[in-house]
Amino acid sequence: MRFPHITEDKEYRGDWQDDYKRKLVSAEDAAKVVKSGDRVALPFAHPTQVPLALGKRKDELKNVYLEINAPSVDPGWLQPGWEEHFFVGAINFLGPMGRPSHDAKVTSFIPCLMSLRPKLIDEGRRNWKSDIDVFMTNVAPPDKNGFCSFGPHLWNKKSYAQRAKTVIAEVDENMVYPYRGNNLIHVSEIDYFVEAPTPRVTDEQLRELILTTVKDESKHQVWIDVLTKANKHEPEYMARGYNLMGPLMDILSPDFFTGVMGLEDPYPEAEVMAGYVRELIRDGDTIEIGAGRPTTWLPRVGLFDGFQDLGVHSEMTAWGQHELIEQGIFNGKRKTLHRGKAIYSALDGAGWDGYLWMSDNPLVEMYDCEYVHNPTVIAQNDNMVAINSVLQVDFTGQITCETQFGPRMINGPGGQLDFHLGAFMSRGGRAISMLRSLAFGGSSTIVPQLPEGSLATIPRQFADYVVTEYGIASLAGKSHRERANDLIAIAHPDFRAELKKEAQKLFYP
Template identity: 30%
Template sequence: MIESPGHASDVLDHLGPETRIIVPLANGEPTAVLDAIEDAVADDHAADGDRFTGLRVHQMHAIHDRPYIGAAFGDRMRHISYFLSHITRPHFRAGNVGLVPAHFSEVYEMMHHRSEDPLVVASASPPDRHGYFSLGVSADYVASFIGRARFFLEVTDAMPRTFGRNQIHSSQIAGWCQTDRPLLDIPPVAADDTDRRIAAFVAERIPDGATIQTGIGGIPNAIMESLRDHQNLGVHTELLSDGVVALIESGVVNGVRKRLNRTKTVGTFALGTKRLHDFLHENTAIELHAVRYVNDPRIIAQEKNFVSINATLSVDFLGQCASETIRGRYYSSSGGQNDFARGAMYSDGGQGFVVLHSTTSDGATKIVPQLSAGDVVTTPKNTVDKVVTEFGVAELRGATVRERTTRLIAIAHPDHRADLTAQANAMHYV
């Protein structure tokens, strides 16, 4: 028998000084529950109390701005991020948010290491007749805490019931509440002509029957549109987006050639619009698994012809890809880029594509002799395979420094090639 839902404020019974709170990323965040926690901390702060002190909230990619993220309550409640978003980025630069650099596949282990007795607060779908809640659009790092941590759930009818490894039984939770909040819609980024030129170079190199991973943004969306004439593709990806829906509905993605989770589309979280959420609801062809499985390079490598597609911000002559910093300032974090690049490298017939526009919005080249001071290498030179701009594909795996430099200059914007060649000569790379 499933007990009736309580109130969001019931979560306060499970908090004490120094509690580590684990929150799923994006729409997995339980907004009413965190509202209740913030309200209580604010009252305690105003009264100079000591009930709520040293709280730490661990989360990747927050999409809701909150007072505590800006350190409104001082050290009583702080945010620890594992991937900066448009919400947390300015607060990190102001010194109010901690950032833990980490491969996405290893985030659960890092959170677990930093939290002796964590409380997981998460959004969920309503319980089914067997007493199981679904974590809906999330499995990410939170699914790995099932059976290993206390859970307090916020149920909303808007959350799709999904399958895979993100179910939790009513006997395994400390409490739950119910709200009528909607999920935030994240519309697809419209692809432009440059995105489509890059997509064409990638799509023509993807064989029928391949298993693919791609992210979110204009270029990934253009690539998925370019795959509509392919056959028997599989999907094993951290992010499920609206672009995947059309490929599944058209029959392009069916997973029949996959070695693992055959016939299933596998992801670890979903981010998109109501169309995506409706498609996911009670769809047994989709499975959400914990990120330490989905992003494990050793798992990815077991798929034949695995294709990894990731965006970067700049690439130097050696092929080092800086995907998380801009001019030495942190913009995001590592995410799963290196996880999938390494997995594709070890896959039989695998390919790893790193995609980017050749220039920034103000015309500066993104193919550079050396990365800017302070830039962080996300995909190292020894792992990078193919770099793609709107001017072509530079194949770097197994290439010499001279070959790498020459091939990268060839896909740089024509306006910058002469200067890049002069700098390559000065560095004795060509």
């Protein structure tokens, strides 16, 4: 069902207040815009109410293609049995909710650089429908000039909205805004508004939820401590996920949830690894910090303490980094692009205090992934340093952050390849891959060859520096044999003898 009276060509209107009221609908009516055969896009940190309403229309729809960045809500389409109605293509990230669906082969992954998705919409490809029929996003309420902010979770929302045939926006009055840069969309550019504020959840509500849903009473206090801490650090995400948490707490462990929220304490090796990374950083460098362990802990373990005039050009931030901006360690004085500004596509990782400090702060600007993640833009920063967490590295320098022990996807690459390539091409740039020498379960993360079915995120031609708790392997420009020797030197001591034997078989006559 379409509403022709409000889907005329989008153009700036001075009477935006009337325009907004005219476009205001319920979540159920907004969901009726989607028809069979449509391609619907949900961005990172996507809305919840309209997708849930869309799921209720399952029996009315067929062959709806859902392009979802890091699925965070499941009306049922992540489960077997809905494939005739909804096909789920996860793009960029799987996340903890998308991973089981991918394991069950319900969800299929779309490999694509985050910076290049808009290119495929603009240019298309043979025998492939690239257009986005409906895009669903969330925004803050309009300001006095009729502009809505995408808030701290911009990611790829702007580029999707600029290209979609129909844009639906859930309006969240509790979203933190505004932010500098290019993080706004005008009321005239949106086709439908659904007012869906995310009410904050109290600690007492979380306690009651735990007591009534977690069957194992011995875990009650642990869950209470974890969720109370999470509610202080990320109240927005906690509020969005409140109605979904109950069933998950009997499936997931408190430790797993702590890791997903980025609240766990750094493991002991993190500080040692940061010490090695410190050897690769110089005053005046521009830094990107990727998601995951151990990179997300780097500001908290003192990696950047004592450096001068560091800059930021990053897809996201990390807990504690905004404090280093405030202290002047990250001041961007020597940046060749956006001098004096910390550039992000999202502020995920900063936590609530970080969102508030960076809001309307002239030191911080946000731009869409189409720009921030573009390797040719990243490379314009002289002395660009990309620091990312990975899962496995093989002797030839192939690196994966997506799979481990074979074809099972742990996650998507996010922006890692974008930033690794951009830093590698930057004048004076360095691309650093970090991993512990042992995987969970005790096997070596440095392997002779990636297991069959593994996905190589970083091609070996672009391998640069690899860091474990045992040192630094510098791989660029070296032969397979030289790389193997350097990687064995930073592998866990318990595996070095066996790895040397494998290197002899592979690379010596």
